[in-house]
Amino acid sequence: xxxxxxxxxxFNLDHVGKYIHWGFIQLSVSNAxxxxxxxxxFISALFxxxxxxxxxxxxx
Amino acid sequence: xxxxxxxxxxxxxxxxVVEKLPPDKLLPDTQPAYVASWIYVFGVTxxxxxxIVILTGCVLAMKGPLWWHLSGTGxxxxxxxxxxxxxxxxxxxxxxxxxxxxxxxxxxxxxxWVTGVVLFLTSVGAGFTGYVSQTNYDSQWxxxxxxxxINATGGGAIFNVLNLGxxxxxxxxxxxxxxxxxxxVHVIYVRIKGVVPPFEEVK
Numbered sequence: 302x303x304x305x306x307x308x309x310x311x312f313n314l315d316h317v318g319k320y321i322h323w324g325f326i327q328l329s330v331s332n333a334x335x336x337x338x339x340x341x342x343f344i345s346a347l348f349x350x351x352x353x354x355x356x357x358x359x360x361x
Numbered sequence: 362x363x364x365x366x367x368x369x370x371x372x373x374x375x376x377x378v379v380e381k382l383p384p385d386k387l388l389p390d391t392q393p394a395y396v397a398s399w400i401y402v403f404g405v406t407x408x409x410x411x412x413i414v415i416l417t418g419c420v421l422a423m424k425g426p427l428w429w430h431l432s433g434t435g436x437x438x439x440x441x442x443x444x445x446x447x448x449x450x451x452x453x454x455x456x457x458x459x460x461x462x463x464x465x466x467x468x469x470x471x472x473x474w475v476t477g478v479v480l481f482l483t484s485v486g487a488g489f490t491g492y493v494s495q496t497n498y499d500s501q502w503x504x505x506x507x508x509x510x511i512n513a514t515g516g517g518a519i520f521n522v523l524n525l526g527x528x529x530x531x532x533x534x535x536x537x538x539x540x541x542x543x544x545x546v547h548v549i550y551v552r553i554k555g556v557v558p559p560f561e562e563v564k
Contacts, residue, residue: 328496345399
């Protein structure tokens with residue numbers, strides 16, 4: 302099995318899409334995952350230390 | 362007394378441009394200390410993704426649909442185009458959240474904010490017309506679904522999502538022109554007014 306086959310087995314998209322239903326809100330699981338990743342990235346960007354920040358002079 | 366040279370439009374325009382945006386402000390050597398945070402990298406990430414979107418879009422335009430549907434290299438460039446768009450929107454939305462919560466319109470930066478909003482809407486249009494220009498079952502499905510929505514707004518008469526030629530022209534000519542022009546204006550406003558400082562810096 303080549304790399305493509307291996308990836309295909311992990312990310313098998315050959316089926317009907319899965320959806321989350323929440324009242325009138327309906328979104329696909331893949332979109333929900335992307336939104337979740339965006340929220341995680343946003344929060345990480347606020348709290349993770351930025352490399353080289355300590356070495357910078359204030360105001361520069 | 363002003364001379365004839367002082368009055369000509371090229372001189373006046375040059376003086377205004379240099380006064381509003383001197384070269385050291387356009388391409389600064391340093392940034393304020395508060396910019397050293399991950400939350401400030403998403404604007405330039407969006408910009409980098411846009412560059413890849415435009416570059417791969419140009420290759421797709423040169424080679425055409427048969428190439429991107431049937432050849433291995435075509436699939437690869439098509440995928441680069443799609444995934445750089447994914448990164449573009451991913452980064453742009455985080456950029457938007459960051460700027461919203463730091464109220465980035467402060468300090469006379471209203472036009473930076475407004476051009477960003479218009480740019481966001483233009484990008485959504487560019488993404489949408491891209492989806493309906495793929496020339497596959499996916500684009501057929503999206504366009505037949507979207508036509509009902511657009512017809513319900515009354516916009517279907519001038520913006521016909523089932524017209525592939527029209528959608529492709531919007532996708533590869535009008536919307537990219539608008540997006541690149543608005544990006545340039547947005548970045549120039551950022552350079553003129555500077556990156557918005559955190560709330561504690563302006564107290």
